Amino acid sequence: MNRLINITLIISISSVTLPVLSNDSEIEVIEVRAQKRVQPLQKVGITMAAFGEEQLKELGVTDVVNVAANVSNVQVNYGLGNNFFNIRGLGLNEFTSNLDAPVAVHVDEVYMSKGFMTGMTLFDIEHVEVLKGPQGDLFGRNTTGGAVNFFTNKPTSYFEAGVSVGYDNYDTLTTENFISGPLSDNLSGRLSMYITEQGEGYYYNTNRQDDEGAVKEKAVRGQLLWENDDGTSALLSMHYGKDKSELHPYEGVGNTLPDGSGFCPAYLDGTVQGDNANCLRGLDLIFNPGQDISQYYPGESDPYITQNNLSFTVDNESIGGLVRIEHQLDNATLSSITAYEQFSQDQREDSDGSPVTSVEVYWFTEFKQFTQEIRLSSDFDHNNWNYIVGLFYEHDDFDNADYLTAYLPFNGLNNYSKYNQKVDAVAAFAHIENELTEDLRLISGVRYSWEQTSLTGGTYKGEGLKSIGGEEQPVTITGVASTAANLSDGGQRTDENVTFKAGLEWSPQEDVLYYGSISTGFRSGGYSVAFAATQDELTSLEPEEITAYEIGFKSTLADRSLQFNGSIFRYDFQNGHIDVDAPNSPVPITINAAEIETIGAEIDLQWVPIDGLKLSSGVGWVDAELKSELTLQTGIGEVQLQGNRPAFNPKYTYNGQARYVWELHDGYDLIFASDWSWRDEQYLEVNNQPSNLIDDYWIVNARIALESTENDWRISLWGKNITDTQYVTYLNDLPAFGWLLRGYGAPSTYGATFEMKF
DSSP, X not given: OOSSBSOOOOOOXXXXXXXXXXXXXXXXXXXXXXXXXXXXXXXXXXXXXXXEHHHHHHHTOOBHXXXXXXXXXXXXXXXXXXXXXXXXXXXXXXXXXTSOOSEEEEETTEEEOSGGGSTTTOOSEEEEEEEESOOTTTTOSSOSSEEEEEEEOOOOSSOEEEEEEEEETTOEEEEEEEEEEESSSSEEEEEEEEEEEESSOSEEETTTTEEEOOOEEEEEEEEEEEEOTTSEEEEEEEEEEEEOOBOOOOEEOOOBOTTOOSBOHHHHTTOOOGGGOSSOSSOOTTSOTTOOOGGGOOTTSOTTEEOOSSOOEEOEEEEEEEEEEEEEOSSEEEEEEEEEEEEEEEEEEETTOXXXXXXXXEEEEEEEEEEEEEEEEEOTTXXXXXXXXXXXXXXXXXXXXXXXXXXXXXXXXXXXEEEEEEEEEEEEEEEEEEESSSSEEEEEEEEXXXXXXXEEEEEEXXXXXXXXXXXXXXXXXXXXXXXXXXXXGOEEEEEXXXXXXXXXXXEEETTEEEEEEEEEEEEOOBOOOTTOOSSGGGOOBOOEEEEEEEEEEEEEETTTTEEEEEEEEEEEEESOEEEEOOTTOSSOEEEXXXXXXXXXXXXXXXXXOSTTEEEEEEEEEEEEEEOSOOEEEETTEEEEOTTOOOSSOOSXXXXXXXXXXXXXSSSEEEEEEEEEEEEOOEESSTTOOGGGEEOOEEEEEEXXXXXXXXXXXXXXXXEESTTOOOOEEEEEEETXXXXXXXXXXXXXXXXXXXXXXX
């Protein structure tokens, strides 16, 4: 599935890329590439977390949902089979897939502009870095929330190979293998592959008497690395992935008015839950308005029991590659990264979650992306001032056809949204670091961005009861200059933006860093297209802009056995993008929310109290509020949004990890590890109604492993969500039909994994 899952990662609030120290009584020195060069994490004036391969294997982490859970003020948003990072309350909440997320994801420094692009590329991972706050100078567009950067393992000059096989209680067999080594004097290669076959899903459908939600994925990556003695290298990397999984089905909760006029008052008040509804959800021709439908729904006692009539299936394919060329000059490095990505999506879902044929959606997407970055980096080892300058180009071609069929006596319709979106983006950037004194550094950066978005096509709808063959009428769009234009003639907008960063880093002593910065970022404008029912719902979006203020510190204390980091920040948004419900639209639409204000703080701690025992924890606080006067029109009147908290924005987060290595005799180690996280209550819709407020929840994972001290094999027993917490991860209002859909995270799972290296 198009999810950020099934990657062998490692979790730690400050994990390793290249460990310099290996003493079990000391905190390791971590090296990262957050500023497009290798630096110690504790010397970088950016609030961030890094995740390295070996620690992840020790903790048994196999998906980035766990990565997010173990970083303060970070979580993963779910939707339409995709997972999106949410950093400090900023993430993709939009229903339509043609819009870009405010947290940019890069794989081997290649920007993945759409959330569905990454799922089948994230395996054989070397390390991951999570950068918090806008990264407008070096990473550019769509980094208002931050950036998540994945780096895959590269070909080695020596032979190595590895195999990992895992099995769990849902009949899931997972294997990840690789082989790497020299092919000639200057050429080396690496081949890696990943396969997951899940025999049964987490869900059981009592209507169709079958399991649901099984994962079936496979992916392969091949790489060639050529290097010579003159400082020139060229990397060719190609990947392919296939996904024929089942998406996790929805639990239906909300209801519609008996007369079909929109919101159910009880639902809006948050009092309609599961089978106690007195106004009808999933209205179908076999029902009468107001009929008791509790017999058709299991209620909330077991969210993994479903009764939808249509299975949630995908048939997705991903192919892509990159060419990276680097040449070492006298005092600088010239780098070029050329990449192409192609993704096809064929997906269907039962959008009402009921046992009757009510609302079904089919998604068909073909997406192509070409990117080119060229940059020149000075030699940071010998100068008091250094620079990175570069150029970036991106071209996207997005073909989409979404079909929605609804058989409703109060408003039968057959909508489909068919459009093509093209994006061209160009940027020039510069990043400069000046050593003002031995202890004080000035960090500055600027980036100019130009982008043009063109859209042709639109939403078509057939009116009337059972109007599958009804008359189709195009919906129009408000153009850039507020001029009504039929989408069949095309919509086009052009945006320019200048983002910057200015910061100071002060190191009064070797293991202490204080930093502060002012930075800006922007998220691309565009069109909220999917199933828009009126012209107003197709009004183009202005770019989202952010100004961020942040101060923080990083310290390593107590003979390097204690690491203590913290930061406080404030965000001011203009034209923030939010998802809202429209009474005439079958799906949520995206609008500009004008002003949003966010303040927050984070504290991260690592401690090695005794040899072999490592403890870490993180606490986050975010307070966000919509400042503009915004009013949501609903079927029962107006709902005021000013003062509300944005969606997917818990006020507090907490995470912790513990790992103990017991050294046995005869070359064996026994490892005990656990990680846990807590997320505060949060609204999953910006209207902040009780019906979309989810409770706070804990997730606890545990693992025990036996390994050789040579690190050539390991066998592990593990459990995830061992307390079997039921927690909501996805919510979708469908006000045109008057019901609410919810999705849940995975229940308790347990299994075993065997790993061997040669």
